[in-house]
Amino acid sequence: MQIGIFAKTFPGSTPLEVLKAARDAGYASVQYNMACSGLSSLPTEVSDNVANAVATASQETGVNISAISATYNMIHPDLATREAGRRSFEAIAAHAKRMGSQLLTVCTGSCDAQDQWRHHPDNDTGAAWSEMVKEFRHLVQIAERYDVRIGVEPELANVINSAHKARTLLDTMQSDRIVIVFDPANLFEKEEPEAQKAIIETAVHLLEDRIEIAHAKDRNADGGFATAGKGVIDYPHYITALRDAGFRGDLITHGLAANEAAGVSDFLHSVLGRS
Template sequence: MKRIGARAHDYGTLPAGDLAATLQKNGFCCAQVALNKAIQGLDLKPGDLNPGLAWQVGRGFADHGVQIAVLGCYINPVNPDDAQRGELLRFFKDHLRFVGDMGGSLVGLETGTPNVDYAPDPNTGSEETFQALVRSIAELVETAEACGAKVAVEGVVSHTISTPEKMKRLIDEIRSPAMVVIHDPVNFINAGNFEEEARLIEEPFQLYGDRIAIIHAKDYTVEGGEYKQVATGLGRMDYGRLCGLIAKSKPGISVLLEDSGPDVVDICHAHLNKHWPS
């Protein structure tokens, strides 16, 4: 029941069929696809995505047996500029409306910072920023519910949703099955909390395991107090713990490699195979 995929643009920016063929040759059955980053010739803006383009992209992947597990649309949902945020939400809604034409249902985003440049901001952890996020996600979920799609939210330690507890609070505030979670344990880890790795891997399964729809897989190192994200198998994360939880509680879920291009793909596959329960 193991399903391993990749972030598509780690394997180039190509026509959809060529990119899917490349992913399939590298041992992947599914992918996260950010259209402007992954598909050659695209520079989509709000209002540009349409059924014909969506069908072409979806067909290119389907012809090679690669599922579009999630469309990446990594806008900043707490951008403090009302006009900019409105256009970003509109762009995300385009993806929600047309993801079904690509054979998928999930559109993914991170939770941002209250800065127009998406830069680190001291107010990221504030209640005001959390409530701004709730308003944006609620608006996106309303569109998702109307068109049978899902908003897939990914936490990051430096963003508005910085801990599993905050993700649970967001789920409780939104109260809709059209909001699901991308669980990337490395995103919750930094140089200050890496010794709590086991908790940060396990706690999301305990708090909101029913909402976890996608797993992101990468790794990290901490050397001389410096934290660095690396490809799966090149770091210190306990993949035995993560793979055991996935196999037990989320069989068949798409596990998508990040920061893991063709130069390290064999290492990544071997590492997952080594730690996946038989």
């Protein structure tokens, strides 16, 4: 298991400066964002030169591109907005392998038109589920065209808001192009320690055959998000659960400031060493 970080944690608009910062803070890989190439996070076009610059920076720094963000609101109530996100997904997918990754991460979306990370009561309806499945069918076709995978992360505010719903999606779609981005902090807000462990273990067991990368952030006791190692999640337990499930992928931290990155790297390496 190697330690990575969201590239966007670090300031900079060229891949070389961002990946150097990640390397210097102790990370072996990144989940890349096209904003680190001076583009929009959802660009309408990615040129060969832009893609080559990412690949070159990865080679020069030794920092792998574990995944690339292609996150848009897959069930945005405005179809034109959704289609624009899909076009950006394809623009990134077309150059992903050139940049060094075959994994694009997405957001299963919210019916909230202003904020894809905010819960909306309609997210739990059959209509929202149906729209999400339709959108995935489009993305699977794109993924097959460019030989990439689609990383789905259960998020409490989205349609896929639990490990059980993620499993249902996998079973419904029956496509090996869809894999899981696993983040324990997205599975609950406030739970007692033993309940947290049970939730994490159950989720890992349900999804273990499809977990492509794992995330590392934390929860405060009041339910808010926290930097990994500074909250209530039992990280040795989490890492042990992943290892017991056979996970050997990248552990990617996010939700932290650049000046915290080196300390979180030390923390995660320490946990990996003793788990």
